Amino acid sequence: MSCSYAEGLSKYENKGKLGLPEKFDSADVVERKVQLLAEWVKASKHTVFHTGAGISTSAGIPDFRGPKGVWTLEKEGLKPDINISWDDAKPTLTHMAIVALEHNGYVKYVVTQNIDGLHLRSGLQRKKLAELHGDMFVDKCDYCHRQFVRSTAVTTVGQKSEGKPCPGKRGNGRRCRGKLHDNVLDWEDGLPDADLDLATSHSCAADLSICLGTTLQIVPSGNIPVDTKKRGGKLVIINLQPTKQDRHADLIINTYVDSVMKRLLEILDIKIMPYNPDDDPMKQTQIMLEEYRKTHQGDDQNDRLLSPDDGFEPMDWTIPEKWVKDKDLAEKVKKKKVIKIKRQSKNTPESDLDERKKVKTDIESKLYLDYGSVTKLDNVSEFYNSGKVEDKWNNDIKNLIKYEELKSGQEHIELKEAGQEIVNELSVSEAQNCRENNLWRQDIQV
Numbered sequence: 001m002s003c004s005y006a007e008g009l010s011k012y013e014n015k016g017k018l019g020l021p022e023k024f025d026s027a028d029v030v031e032r033k034v035q036l037l038a039e040w041v042k043a044s045k046h047t048v049f050h051t052g053a054g055i056s057t058s059a060g061i062p063d064f065r066g067p068k069g070v071w072t073l074e075k076e077g078l079k080p081d082i083n084i085s086w087d088d089a090k091p092t093l094t095h096m097a098i099v100a101l102e103h104n105g106y107v108k109y110v111v112t113q114n115i116d117g118l119h120l121r122s123g124l125q126r127k128k129l130a131e132l133h134g135d136m137f138v139d140k141c142d143y144c145h146r147q148f149v150r151s152t153a154v155t156t157v158g159q160k161s162e163g164k165p166c167p168g169k170r171g172n173g174r175r176c177r178g179k180l181h182d183n184v185l186d187w188e189d190g191l192p193d194a195d196l197d198l199a200t201s202h203s204c205a206a207d208l209s210i211c212l213g214t215t216l217q218i219v220p221s222g223n224i225p226v227d228t229k230k231r232g233g234k235l236v237i238i239n240l241q242p243t244k245q246d247r248h249a250d251l252i253i254n255t256y257v258d259s260v261m262k263r264l265l266e267i268l269d270i271k272i273m274p275y276n277p278d279d280d281p282m283k284q285t286q287i288m289l290e291e292y293r294k295t296h297q298g299d300d301q302n303d304r305l306l307s308p309d310d311g312f313e314p315m316d317w318t319i320p321e322k323w324v325k326d327k328d329l330a331e332k333v334k335k336k337k338v339i340k341i342k343r344q345s346k347n348t349p350e351s352d353l354d355e356r357k358k359v360k361t362d363i364e365s366k367l368y369l370d371y372g373s374v375t376k377l378d379n380v381s382e383f384y385n386s387g388k389v390e391d392k393w394n395n396d397i398k399n400l401i402k403y404e405e406l407k408s409g410q411e412h413i414e415l416k417e418a419g420q421e422i423v424n425e426l427s428v429s430e431a432q433n434c435r436e437n438n439l440w441r442q443d444i445q446v
Contacts, residue, residue, distance in 0.1 A: 047209075053213060
């Protein structure tokens with residue numbers, strides 16, 4: 001499965017960091033973090049999920065960069081032990097949890113790097129899904145560019161021709177003259193425009209982006225979640241390994257994604273429906289194809305194979321242009337002001353910054369569990385001085401206040417550095433304009 005896909009790709013040396021050690025948060029830490037995540041999900045008006053290979057490992061599909069990932073083992077001349085067929089794999093608890101969240105209004109959009117088709121097969125609507133790297137269960141016409149759901153997984157990758165005519169019809173009712181090819185990308189292939197545009201727009205419009213099972217190493221896919229952060233939203237990462245965007249995350253949960261999603265839906269009181277083949281477009285296409293063959297070719301299994309010329313038109317999986325040009329979405333993005341993401345100071349070790357961020361997240365989740373959502377980090381000093389905090393939290397609160405003070409000093413350094421960069425790179429008038437827009441502190445001189 002993953003092995004056959006990897007073997008079908010062209011040779012490419014830079015596969016990112018492989019085999020990074022996995023990390024597991026303790027059970028009580030996971031509980032506190034998921035409680036906090038649930039609060040954020042309930043408060044969010046536009047949540048986007050970004051998914052990677054890690055959400056499909058429980059379906060028997062190996063990931064690529066984990067300790068036992070396809071490319072990690074490939075480097076050692078080995079292959080994964082578990083490797084079922086694409087057709088036999090079924091959506092995981094995480095796939096179905098995302099569908100349940102979407103049905104209950106908690107998910108606006110899903111962006112996936114996965115080509116396994118399990119989001120499609122989970123019953124998630126096409127309107128809610130961007131498949132940035134393609135789908136093993138989708139064909140695409142090289143002429144009209146329409147996409148069609150397949151009844152079995154494609155046997156090629158790299159957008160190769162399958163030699164089959166497009167089953168679509170033109171405006172005059174005649175058959176399209178194009179040929180079908182797979183839509184699974186190779187290393188150097190460009191991302192599909194419609195999927196990329198919608199993924200970017202929704203991420204820019206989002207106030208909460210949640211990354212599941214991905215190290216976010218592949219660009220541009222791995223950078224898209226940061227678009228939410230750049231516009232004042234929150235970024236959550238749930239993964240066993242370190243990711244490329246950890247430094248930007250507001251919350252990092254190191255444990256299995258299925259465990260987090262199961263607990264999240266329990267807190268939100270949402271039932272996870274099991275995978276149902278009746279809602280699977282691939283299975284539906286299989287049934288439609290079988291019925292068509294019985295009607296038009298008889299039950300003789302030795303009859304010639306069905307071709308699109310025989311009149312069968314598969315389920316359409318094309319993104320209409322009107323979705324890409326959605327005015328409401330465009331207006332929402334337009335209203336989001338781009339902010340400068342805080343950089344790490346050259347004088348402060350990365351590990352020190354990460355540790356302070358960890359302290360902040362851990363204490364925030366503890367405070368939420370004990371005192372509810374009324375506790376805000378912005379006024380934590382007032383909360384502490386009010387005497388409402390139990391003695392057992394005193395040291396934690398003091399640490400958090402210390403963290404906030406250190407962060408304030410860190411922001412001061414970063415703003416001065418940013419101001420100096422602008423002075424060096426821009427004209428005096430442009431730098432002055434930045435100052436007027438409150439990008440600098442008063443002590444930064446032009």
